[in-house]
Amino acid sequence: DGGIxxxxxxxxxxxxxxxxxxxxxxxxxxxxxxxxxxxxxxLRLIYYSQIVNDFQKGDIAEGxxxxxxxKESFPLTVTSAQKNPTAFYLCASSIxxxxxxxxxxxxxxxxxxxxxxx
Amino acid sequence: xxxxxxxxxxxxxxEKEDVTLDCVYETRDTTYYLFWYKQPPSGELVFLIRRNSFxxxxxxSGRYSWNFQKSTSSFNFTITxxxxxxxxxxxxxxxxxxxxxxxxxxxxTILRVKS
Numbered sequence: 001d002g003g004i005x006x007x008x009x010x011x012x013x014x015x016x017x018x019x020x021x022x023x024x025x026x027x028x029x030x031x032x033x034x035x036x037x038x039x040x041x042x043l044r045l046i047y048y049s050q051i052v053n054d055f056q057k058g059d060i061a062e063g064x065x066x067x068x069x070x071k072e073s074f075p076l077t078v079t080s081a082q083k084n085p086t087a088f089y090l091c092a093s094s095i096x097x098x099x100x101x102x103x104x105x106x107x108x109x110x111x112x113x114x115x116x117x118x
Numbered sequence: 119x120x121x122x123x124x125x126x127x128x129x130x131x132x133e134k135e136d137v138t139l140d141c142v143y144e145t146r147d148t149t150y151y152l153f154w155y156k157q158p159p160s161g162e163l164v165f166l167i168r169r170n171s172f173x174x175x176x177x178x179s180g181r182y183s184w185n186f187q188k189s190t191s192s193f194n195f196t197i198t199x200x201x202x203x204x205x206x207x208x209x210x211x212x213x214x215x216x217x218x219x220x221x222x223x224x225x226x227t228i229l230r231v232k233s
Contacts, residue, residue, distance in 0.1 A: 031219060033219075040127075040225065041225055042122070042223030042224050042225045043163075043221070045220060045221070048219070050218070050219075090161075090163060092163075094219055096219065104213040104215060104218070106165055106168050107165075107219065107221060109155075109162055109164075109165075110162065112161040112162060114161075
């Protein structure tokens with residue numbers, strides 16, 4: 001089945017620890033995204049990547065880092081610098097491609113990872 | 119600036135009732151895209167519809183319909199004959215072409231359908 005997988009589903013972290021959330025897709029999409037969702041709020045963009053070995057900060061990138069070494073993988077690291085990391089994290093992908101696109105792709109989402117800081 | 123407002127925080131209906139979820143957006147761009155996503159209790163966002171700013175034709179898909187009106191900057195979503203399985207959080211989102219594929223989400227509307 002084609003789709004987006006995220007692991008783990010639940011993650012617990014002690015204060016001061018870095019943790020890495022996994023996101024894998026087998027849709028052959030070029031673009032991938034990370035969002036954060038807090039209770040009662042919409043999703044906010046953390047980082048996005050239009051193509052392998054390239055990524056850009058979103059609206060709330062502070063305290064997070066990413067890498068994009070492979071097309072199908074876009075891991076997110078929540079660092080100890082993130083002051084309030086407890087949230088639901090969603091990964092998405094879209095067909096994407098090179099810059100200068102004349103339209104917006106539809107983003108498809110994974111099942112999410114719920115991170116709790118103890 | 120991009121902004122999406124979903125003024126209805128929570129709506130409760132009884133099964134078989136029709137329900138409309140409101141979405142109002144703000145944009146200065148002439149080329150933009152609007153989306154609706156459903157988030158069931160499992161948490162995954164499910165894509166429902168994508169509409170570009172040049173296509174104001176309303177769309178119907180089974181019990182779902184969408185009313186896009188540029189004059190009022192609204193993109194409302196109606197579920198006809200609601201079912202318990204429609205219970206979820208529904209998000210409206212906006213993307214402006216000049217910002218590429220960056221989505222701006224509304225806060226979401228919780229829909230509870232009671233049997």
